[in-house]
Amino acid sequence: MSALYYRYIALSLSVLALAGLPACKTMDTISEIGADVAVASGVATPQQGQSIKKAGSAVGKTFESITPEQEYYIGRTVGAVVLNQYKPLDNAAANHYLNVLGQTLAQFSDKPETFGGYHFLVMETEDVNAFSAPGGLIFISRGMIRCCRSEDALAAVLAHEIGHVELQHGLQAISKSRVTSALTILAAESAKSFGGQELAQLTEAFEGSIGDITATMMNNGYSRGFERQADRAAVTILQRSGYDPNGLTAMLTQMKAQIKPGGHDFAKTHPSPDSRIADIVKWIGPVKPVVSPAARQARFQAAVGKI
């Protein structure tokens, strides 16, 4: 919690005090914290606190209100939709290797623990693609693995996807109104289990959320800023774990040669490899070739070298 954050609370409450505690349309999630603090410090009565919360909750709920358990369920369905379009590669050795590497890397991210954990799967397609569903289900295409000439390069691909999970980029693709409507249904509901109508409404919000995420991930791509953040997270994960961060630039250089302009894969959903490399060298210095020890290179070749 930063000092700035507390100043923000203080400022929100100052506004509250000046306005004589009416329901304030401009207040967002801060109103919930603000209301608690206002009650605790005697600025507002508990009743007023409740009304501030209600007013705030209608407009202030964002993706951050989605619990890790709900993120897990969103991720499972996003993953199933991905696999509806891209067939999984039924290669136990390759998938096991991908999971040993990926789950190890996830331990070095800022979010090593998610509700259901990180799990990885190869997609059979030749397209150069990788997707990460909220909560940690990560899919890498055979075409993408072919852009990797070393374990360090493959580690960079996985670390970039772990970065998207850690930063919750998928959840942020859900439209705010959708999150609000789902949470409004939840708030209206009490202890009884959901009736048919609430379940139908929630399922509608769920379907919409899945649609928002898959459309962003598979068709439109994340913003340039999100991709840069995921690359930055990848560099951090590689450096902490002990892999060569040049794996990322090596992979991007190879990808540049492999992607087809105008294709519907990474070429469409990601910034150009050159522009990503330009950012990465600012963090790690000039591009250097990856030097992998013989044992590391041998196991990489054995697991996915002929994929």
Added chain:
Amino acid sequence: MIRIKQIAATVVLTALAALAAAAATMSVQVKDAPVRATPSFVGKVVGTLAYGDQVEIRQTQGAWSQVAGAGVSGWLHTSALSSKKIVLAAGREQAKVAASGDELALAGKGFNSDVEGQFKSAHKDIDFTWIDRMEKIRIPAADMQSFLKDGGVTPKEGGAK
């Protein structure tokens, strides 16, 4: 203006005190979380905590918290913890509090297995077989350690921050 500043100062202090008190007990917000002997990914796993388990925070070191609860004590990565009390089977009163405030989170609410079930029955073409299968792939901590060692990969001190 002075009055507003006073209110703001009181509020900031109250908020700090409230946060300090709230930080003493936290809930496990993931299905299961490994507890380690030392605040590091390389620390030996001494036990596992489950979703909803409440733990007392003894101290924190970077992103690691020393916890005790549910018969286990050791270090847990903070990403596994929530300051909300997670209620696995909520009664009526708790559900009301959870709906109106930020102190409680109800397990199994909202997007849950029921909603997934509804989705599945409306989209029979979408197959979850491989999703279930990939979730079962869980690499033991010891295997990760030997994977790093055998590949000559040397993590920086402390691992995850």
